[in-house]
Amino acid sequence: MEGTLWLAILAIFVLLFMSGFFSGSETALTATSRARIHQLEKSGDWRAVIVGRLIASRERLIGALLLGNNLVNILASALATTVFLHLFGEAGVAIATLVMTALVLIFAEVLPKTWAISNPERFAVTVAPIVRVVVGVFAPIVVGVEYIVRALLKVFGVDVSGDTSILSAHEELRGTVDLQHMEGGLVKAERDRIGGLLDLAELEISDVMVHRTNMVALNADESVETLIELALASPHTRLPLWRDETDNFVGVLHAKDLLRALHAAGGDASKIDILQIATPPWFVPDTTSLQDQLNAFLKHKSHFALVVDEYGEVMGLVTLEDILEEIVGEIADEHDVELEGLRPQADGSVIVDGSVPIRDLNRATDWTLPDDEATTIAGLVIHEARMIPEERQIFTFHGFRFTVLRREKNRVTRLRILPLGHKPSQPVSAAPAEQKTSSVVA
CATH class of the missing domain: 3.30.465.10 (Uridine Diphospho-n-acetylenolpyruvylglucosamine Reductase; domain 3)
Structure with a gap:
């Protein structure tokens, strides 16, 4: 009888170890980053390939691990109850409950899960070969359990048959970037660059264009000497040309093309025909997304476009630099004029x-x-x-x-x-007593 009792105690500790294995594996495989596992797969780690396949069928993975965990916990509790009944009689049930609760909580739940969450990728690739066998063994039972669960959920109007994610890839990336910034993994400038890249598909040209009131445009009817002086005085290399009316844009003058023409004419500006060296204007709708316009710039090998509204009226201009600045921030060179905005x-x-x-x-x-x-x-x-x-x-x-x-x-x-969270040290300029002020609270 003593030998059987010791075997039961040994079996309890083995089952507790297995319970800890299942708990830690569940935590690691559900918390692991799919992106990091994908990188490990690309580096040739065969265990990462197994992890990728396991988390691709997450519902079946969790079902198998929960099934294994419950089986060993119930069996361990049953054996512990038998052992404590033999040792302490009727009081053994209560003692077994208290002891097994403490052992399961510490050694089968908190300890393995804390270990797993500290480095989920390493833990996941370590246990993946064994977990794959467990999932394969329990697969028939898990499939039956999944069918029952789905049927019960449908009764309550919950359909879990679709595998689509609630969040889009862009939203998941944006959430990750914001979280890394809050935790100190990304500085503000890095967060802004990545966020700007993700925003390209959501922003329209009208959000970043230079409005027509701020455009620098040249009158094609001016003398060539005047146009050369204006082009040299401008900080821009590409200048739209208009004729007759300021809305009638007839071309885009590139400063380098003007320099080449001036050199070819031997410095004689009177021999230059501005419209001959200007390129035809490219008009784009103001509702075009920045991502589409960036692709269009790359495809057309162009850096400059005039923006028109639904009526064909020119609203402004957009350049490749305007779009890139949404990603990397303000781009300034030695010819840019600093504006105190x-x-x-x-x-x-x-x-x-x-x-x-x-x-x-x-x-x-x-x-x-x-x-x-x-x-x-x-x-x-x-x-x-x-x-x-x-x-x-x-x-x-x-x-x-x-x-x-x-x-x-x-x-x-x-x-x-x-x-409003700041308390000004000096009062903000107030309206005179005879002038009414408005306060609009949104």
Whole structure:
């Protein structure tokens, strides 16, 4: 009888070890990164190939591990009850319950799961060959259990037959990037670059284009000498040409083409025909996504396009650099002119030009002002206020206080923006007593 008792105790510890194996394997295989496993597969690790196949059928994997875990836990509890009844009589049931609860919790649940979660990829590739055998053995039972579960869920109106993910690949990547940034794995600049790349499919040309009011365009009817002087004075290498009317664009002049023509003419500008060296204008719809336009630029081997609305009217221009800046941030060279569009203040507020794009402001300040209804910060204020505000009017929405500092005709040209969480050391410019101020809370 003593030999049988010791065998039962030994069997309990073996079963506890198996329970820990199943628990740790479940945690590791469900927590492991599919991207890292894919990289291990590419490096030639045959165990990673097994892991990839196991997590590809996650429902069956979890079912087999849970089945194995429950079997060994129940068997271990039954053996422990028998052993403690033999040792302590009727009190053995209560003692067995307490002892097995402690042993299972510590050695079969918390310890193996903590170990597995500390390095899930390494744990997963280690246990994968054994788990594959377990899944194969329990497969018929698991299939039957899956069928019963699906049938019961359908009774309650839950359909789990589809294998589609709720989140798209872009959303999963964006969530991963944000999580890595919060945990310190990515600095802000890296997060912005990756986020900008993911945003290309969602943004339209109208969100990043240079508006026609800020375009530098040349009149093709001007003398060649004048055009050369204007081209040299401009920081841009590509300049749209118009004739008769400012809306009638007839070509795009490249500074290098102008230099070649001037050299070929022996420096005699009168021999140059501007329209002969200009390239035909390329017009693109303002609703084109940045991703499609980037592909179009690469396909056409062009860097410049004029943007038109649904009526064919030119709204502005877009360049390859404008799209690349959405990924890498502002690109400046020795010919760029620095514009003071953003000026942080000591009281925590920011003075910003109305023409500054909301996306650029968010990127510079790490704010989250919405850019769905407006492209520029002035457009956002007008959209929320439902009016063209007067100078010194104050509006509050989206957790910020907006003070209109300057207005020119119907354009808001300068604003002060203060996050409501900041307490200004100096009062923000207030309206005179005789002038009413508005407050719009969104």
